Amino acid sequence: MDQTYGEVNQLGGVFVNGRPLPNAIRLRIVESAQLGIRPCDISRQLRVSHGCVSKILARYNETGSILPGAIGGSKPRVTTPTVVKYIREYKQGDPGIFAWEIRDRLLADAVCDKYNVPSVSSISRILRNKIGNLSHSGHYEASKQLPSQPTMPYNPIYQYSYPNHMSSATGKMGSVTGVPVPGVTGHMGIHRTWPSAHSVSNILGLRSIVEQAAAYGGSEVSAYQTKMEDWSNVNRAAFSSAQSVNGIEKQAIDPDLKYPQPPSALPAASSFVPACAVGPYPSSNKVPGYGVYSGPGAGYVTGHPWQSQSSSLSHSGPGIGMHGGDIHAPMPFKHLAAREEAQQSLHTVRRSSL
């Protein structure tokens, strides 16, 4: 809980240990780089460590996304219900089958690929623990899983392919699944929407992207399921918009909840956000602590730049252009901030100008 306020780094910038920088800042980092500003200058201007600037730019160059990776959660298990189901079938069909043979069959039948096929020991364990005794319980319904292509590329960066549950909600990976390229593809999904070159303009023009995303709504999105982080909603919202998908449905909404203080703001936002912004979900459960950046408004920001920045990004409106300077100006608005955030998020999306 306390985290709310964050810490100050050597450059005087505010950050929350363990949490991603707000998208607004991430965006500015990328924008600045595109404008030809050197990383070291960006670092100073935005008061973000150069290591972080370096990382964000590197990621952007590589993936075209400014978004942080998916935090938390568990890696999808290789022994998904579908896999177990197949193993069970193989075993039933040939009680004397060896684990290594099962492994080969899983590969041969494309139930798994070389990246996610269970180890022989895992198969043995499954046989022993799950299949040995249960003649066949249906408790696993593989159903949800992808039938043929369970493969799930676990995309390190933006999404996890969840074995089943999330999927249910969306087709999510399903489609993606096929993807041979594990890491990238998945997340790239959306990003792909971005201009290949990753030009800033696009970035700036986020809205386009966003909109697209939105447009794609679920479809494309499926691929892009990022998990967003809370505050993310703010900016991310924009990006992710589409995303709500991810399962995120958790309610997207709530995210905003995060704003401890200005509950008021929420409504609007939330309502709005719903689908999109929210996508990310998140916090829902833990709302409590929430404060972190998320809402910049949240307090965390208090005094901090985030909002200002974000706002700038998000909506040029305020007059806050994006000037490094502003950024750090201490702006005390809490509520406002919060509220703004909310709005911003929205605006972010729409903001047309830079």
Place this chain on the structure above:
DNA sequence: ACCGTTACGGTTGAT
């Protein structure tokens, strides 16, 4: 002076 890399302490979220 710049920047890529990484140890560290931290948060998150699925299991």
Place this chain on the structure above:
DNA sequence: TTATCAACCGTAACG
């Protein structure tokens, strides 16, 4: 419900 674990985070420091 709580604990565990593995993912990611940004900073700070090293080279």
